[in-house]
Amino acid sequence: MSNLKLKVCGMKFAANIAAVAGLQPDYLGFIFYEKSPRFISDVSAELIKYVPSEVKTVGVFVDEHLEIVKKKINLYQLKAVQLHGSEAPEYCAELKSTFNNLEVIKAFGVDEDFDFSNLDAYKNVVDFFLFDTKTKAHGGSGKTFDWKILESYTLDMPYFLSGGIDLEHSDAISTTKDERLYALDINSRFEIEPGVKDVERIMEFVVKMKKNYTLLF
Secondary structure (H helix, E strand, O other), X not given: OOEEXXXXXXXXOHHHHHHHHOXXXXXXXXXXXXXXXXXXXXXXXXXXXXXXXXXXXXXXXXXXXXXXXXXHHHHHOOOEEEEOOOOOHHHHHHHHHHOOOOEEEEEEEEOOOOOHHHHHHHOOOOOEEEEEEOOOOOOOOOOOOOHHHHHXXXXXXXXXXXXXXXXXXHHXXXXXXXXXXXXEEEOHHHEEEOOEEOHHHHHHHHHHHOOOOEEOO
16 A cells, blocks of 8 residues: 555644645545534634645534535535444435535444444445544544454445544554555644644654655645
8 A cells, every 4th residue: 555645634723724734635624513622613614615625625524414514515615524423324325416526434433342244335325434433422532443443344445544543653554454544534633732733743643654655645
């Protein structure tokens, strides 16, 4: 695997969005879930329109009404949606059929009891899976899960790896042989405070990863 992409999630504030976007990651994530400390309000969300076109903007939703998600996609010209709740395959299929070029990422909280057979119903209606640490908070916990659990994942669908990824994990990630690993999703471990990313720390991570991978940005 030579091309590993990067998503920086939980962007919130204007100057920080501009600084991180300037690094040209592949994806920037904006959380439209009100219970998250990284929730981006409609006023702040106007900033999404000014992210460089080569950076894909991702709207993160948790069991939101489908029509509201559609409205946000159109309003903010989102390139992708990340569904972090219990959204059904039919929900995902509706988004795919409505927006031809939209990337749909279905997130799942993973622990030792996770049943990967639950993914079968989604394989034809999403573009990527995202595997995160299972918590009640729907992401942003800063906690990792045992990546060996992914040895039970048998589908061909590429995936984002999330859940407490930090600088210290760069070597372990670099040793993976899983060609389905499409992107890394970083968030709380690269923050000064919720919603404010540490740009220098992100750059340090990128430098470490580039020793083994070509990150596409």
